[in-house]
Amino acid sequence: MAYFQSKPTSGRHFLQIPGPSNTPDRVLRAMDYPTMDHRGPDFGRFGKQLLEKLRGVFKTSQPVVVFPASGTGAWEAALANTLSPGDRVLMCETGWFAHLWQELAGKLGLKPELIETDWRRGADVAAIEAALREDKAHGIKAVCVVHNETSTGATSRIAAVRKAIDAAGHPALLLVDTISGLASIDYRHDEWGVDVTIAGSQKGLMLPPGLSFNAISQKALKAAEGAGIPRSYWDWRPMLAANAQGFFPSTPATNLLYGLDAAIDMLMEEGLDNVFARHDRFAEATRRAVRAWGLEVQVEVPGEYSSVLTAVRLPEGHSANALRATILEKFNMSLGNGLGRLNDRVFRIGHLGDFGPLQLVGTLGGVEMGLGAAGVPHKPGGVQAAMAYLNGNA
Amino acid sequence: MAYFQSKPTSGRHFLQIPGPSNTPDRVLRAMDYPTMDHRGPDFGRFGKQLLEKLRGVFKTSQPVVVFPASGTGAWEAALANTLSPGDRVLMCETGWFAHLWQELAGKLGLKPELIETDWRRGADVAAIEAALREDKAHGIKAVCVVHNETSTGATSRIAAVRKAIDAAGHPALLLVDTISGLASIDYRHDEWGVDVTIAGSQKGLMLPPGLSFNAISQKALKAAEGAGIPRSYWDWRPMLAANAQGFFPSTPATNLLYGLDAAIDMLMEEGLDNVFARHDRFAEATRRAVRAWGLEVQVEVPGEYSSVLTAVRLPEGHSANALRATILEKFNMSLGNGLGRLNDRVFRIGHLGDFGPLQLVGTLGGVEMGLGAAGVPHKPGGVQAAMAYLNGNA
């Protein structure tokens, strides 16, 4: 099986893309149990408990539904369940994933209106408020924001977006993609008044890809009754009906659900606040390394740095993709590529999920050695700077 | 973790529903490897090889696409990629899953026209031909048939359906659901002239649920260009573009793909013809057991018996669900329930996937003992009859 034999005995691969993250052994082993009858009483008990536990991760007391699908499926579900063809949606183009979301909206017959950024910061909250205030007729049906933009490493201030919508007195729904943010950085579906939260399994939840999520407010549920985009697979209504007894309308991805159960247990044993603090600490250490190398972090606004990943800009005339290829070849580490307009301009370091301080040191070491091996101008000392911070001596 | 602790030390659970089938250890262990970078060069090589191997299972040289989704998702993909709102589709209601497909078509804005059956046989080929001959204007855009109806245990003669369409000189597409048939019973996407084949991972492919498939003819690909149902997640076009290099447009369910790779290897090592013969043999043994008990097989047409599962009718006044509960409680075996109008009237024995003769004897023993324990009138000797057949002494 080629996928695990390509580098025999050369030690553990460092999977430092910003998701899928490193799946812990406990989750992999949970997934390795025999599939069970998804319509039997044991499954019903399991499903009910799991769906209940899942709410804790989103900090919500409202329903969370699970699709066997990638995160883009959960995006489609969010739009298809709440909107109708021709509806206007306000979208904040914070990066590549926000861009993809807008494309998706177009394919479903929606009319996206873009608030652009330079891909070096989070969503422009003031611009959102302004656009909504201007929309006296309330033609805008939803505001779509990416909480953690995986292509740039910028976070958007969701609580502030909520406040802006309220300040404008606008009834638009708030749809938030936290696919790469959930369970790595603070997220509060209820407190922040999000209507639909979109998430995936392969990031902070530490699972392999294959599951995605919608957390759903009462307002969104009500919108679902009148939404006009044709839908079946993504339809929340049969899902919620079956979920009430712990079941699913079509066959669920049982073994991934086993893994989800184990992953939530791990997160809760560590404590979500500890998980977030760990990510914050590793992200700060990473940025210190980047600066010590004399390189630039893609995000320019300190309050909007992501603790999930750090995108690093290469000096003009140097190829991020060549650097990544060198690091993969020589040091057995995968880093994230630049997406869209950032292709070859940045590389992305994932420091999320089941990840500890020495894995981070190894990761930064791989980057530092790779910069040397690939001939990218830089100063040594990044790892040293990160260690100094991690050790409380910064 | 409740899902594997409910029956401590009482031996291996018999998962004899008609899918998910028993996942072999080799597939589970393959899935238990660390997730890899789905955009890296190792994945590209792996993906290309896997997609190529996958064609062999469908007996096609045309593309097969893989969705992280349940089988119903692959249904939606088949319809959404080839049809437009308002299109008429001819559907054969062979049982519950055919019924669900028709509901789904309605939700997408299509106009299903039903050819009904009594749920005790495959699709009515003559009726299909008649309907198409009558449709001189070629308003019918697709004929939808379930190859292996999991709710009844009836197979439909797909080659004959193809012939009927051709005999009628009708240009309708032929869409076939072989979710529970593929890799258990003979199926030939190319030779039978199927335009879209719909399949899932958790049956003959011996995987946990979470992946589904479309095999796609050139004619279907062409239809995709003009199809008008809004689609994004299910859209074949970006999928095929990425697949050409072994990649996927959104994050694939990597660990399930590892399992798929192992499962195809197992099928090919045994040989598809041997796999089919094994299923045929176990199905005949099962029917002999049913008859020995004095019970009735749901399907009435010998040429349309499924080798994947056998649905068994209970005598009037007896509850199939009570029987199943007794068997689960006393013998740690899950059987399939009756669906739709067959609820509580039949139970279904899955004899598919990674399944050997002694597992079959145990399965039939559990049914025979359960009939006794639940007070269902029957004659003993079913297991004996099955063993006589299996041993070549029938």
Added chain:
Amino acid sequence: MAYFQSKPTSGRHFLQIPGPSNTPDRVLRAMDYPTMDHRGPDFGRFGKQLLEKLRGVFKTSQPVVVFPASGTGAWEAALANTLSPGDRVLMCETGWFAHLWQELAGKLGLKPELIETDWRRGADVAAIEAALREDKAHGIKAVCVVHNETSTGATSRIAAVRKAIDAAGHPALLLVDTISGLASIDYRHDEWGVDVTIAGSQKGLMLPPGLSFNAISQKALKAAEGAGIPRSYWDWRPMLAANAQGFFPSTPATNLLYGLDAAIDMLMEEGLDNVFARHDRFAEATRRAVRAWGLEVQVEVPGEYSSVLTAVRLPEGHSANALRATILEKFNMSLGNGLGRLNDRVFRIGHLGDFGPLQLVGTLGGVEMGLGAAGVPHKPGGVQAAMAYLNGNA
């Protein structure tokens, strides 16, 4: 890897030898965790808890030591820790394993004295008592009995042996091999006054082979101080010293200990009495099948039937090994061979460990079909008889 590819996709192998038994998934998955530092604080805590839990399985409050070794190693440990070259030991030759034990004693320089049987019953308690009464000089230093003779399926009455020793007023140590009995049938180290109990991992404890055990009375510990057989690896003293803190004097088989921990949890969740009752029930069902076939159980004394395995005699002129080869080839089931003088005369059915009623029905079905396929004269109906008993209708 040849060991799991030889029968691709033909379903689960039935491992019905009388040990190694079928290892449950939960135990295999526990063993699949990364090895930990066997000298670190986490291990110390784990080791202490595990050694404490382990006592419950032996029904003792005295020490139990664990060797990375097969069961024969634990035999050697029992003798080497308590005896000196030239010591006389009274041994009961109940079958092949008792015979091997005697050979082992000879190799260590002991003088075994044999009480023979016809290999169709347990140890002759009256003969033990007589021999001890005759030994006025107390030259006999130990009485060695096999609790569950795996080669014949006979159990010896250990409590009665203890009583016989006491009645004779003899100070000999009582050494008992319950390698294949422990955790399948009742065993009481303390209550029965056993001095050294010898056990292994791969039978009722449901683990793979690789660990073996000595439970040790105070009297045996005292004997260890004066014992003269040179010993190092097997020496209890450094073992007990390290065990006090949860550690081991040389590197323990860490991953097998993980599995042991999981296995004990499973046994305690089911409850040892329930485990024993399950084995008794399956053994009685098996004997009923054997009699229905018109064959003979090797053991002749009903009170000494083992619930762990059943050895079945073949009619004169028929080969048990040919039968076993047929069953392996046609039905993918491994049965135990006849050992020593029983080679080719009996086959042995293991019905121990992680084993449920439908696995038993499949096992007996494989034997019944195999008898037919191999041309061994028999009457059909064995499986039927077993099912009637299992279903409470006998």
Added chain:
Amino acid sequence: MAYFQSKPTSGRHFLQIPGPSNTPDRVLRAMDYPTMDHRGPDFGRFGKQLLEKLRGVFKTSQPVVVFPASGTGAWEAALANTLSPGDRVLMCETGWFAHLWQELAGKLGLKPELIETDWRRGADVAAIEAALREDKAHGIKAVCVVHNETSTGATSRIAAVRKAIDAAGHPALLLVDTISGLASIDYRHDEWGVDVTIAGSQKGLMLPPGLSFNAISQKALKAAEGAGIPRSYWDWRPMLAANAQGFFPSTPATNLLYGLDAAIDMLMEEGLDNVFARHDRFAEATRRAVRAWGLEVQVEVPGEYSSVLTAVRLPEGHSANALRATILEKFNMSLGNGLGRLNDRVFRIGHLGDFGPLQLVGTLGGVEMGLGAAGVPHKPGGVQAAMAYLNGNA
């Protein structure tokens, strides 16, 4: 299960003791397959192939036997099979493990004669030759050397020892412990004329502990015929007889053998020479880090540095155990403790087995941060020095 829950979600544990080493997933997954019949034909084929493959790792065409036991068991086997009580054996006390070996020899009734060292170098070859020359009567029956002394990180020059024995014209057997050396650093059983090689599973072979090995010369086999230490479990003769058909005289540790099979495949895919070069490179990088910190490597002779592990001396007045506790607590890494007279004076860094460059950087980073956190005087820059070397810029 306490052994894997103590540090929830804080990332992967760094197991950097000098064995057990980090077991690769491929080996763990191989061990996770169901146990098979150790007396059946599939096992015979598997066993024969495995025993054959195993010889390649020892670079021998002579037999290699496998015991379910720790490495100390294989020591005992080497002595017990070749020597008789009262025999004189020449032993080189290179460190704690050599010391234990001498203790063991004494327990078996042998008369060890010691050639001491200061535990900072390999065996004194000249002293060996001198002692043998002096032994005109050939009373010394064996020379015992530790190839890779795990307590100090010193290697002994085995080829030179062989030459010394030959130069002295002495018939003593050469017994070599390469428990921690095999499959990490160069070892040649045949070419170096070793009579018994002793090895274990949990070091360079990348397995969990539980298996140990003897590679056996013809001369040693001949000695086994006359050896007088009582032996049964360790006896080579029944082992070799059974091994000829791929079987074992008592139940083998089947699942560990699965892992061994996978591990040998991995080593051979990488190529033993590449494996050795990788270890050499990581060891040199480690020593550069140690020197950059201003600390001292325990071994003083450059030609005798081990590439398996590096023992590092602490400045006077500082506790190596306190340092290790700090590193475990803060950085989730296990390091080896000082043994015997080196307790608390050194800590040992294992850089063996399934180990890559970024794991090494993380490991050294953990040490460097730990030195700071524990207040051990040192200069920063060790990681930097190691990286410079690893990157070819040294």
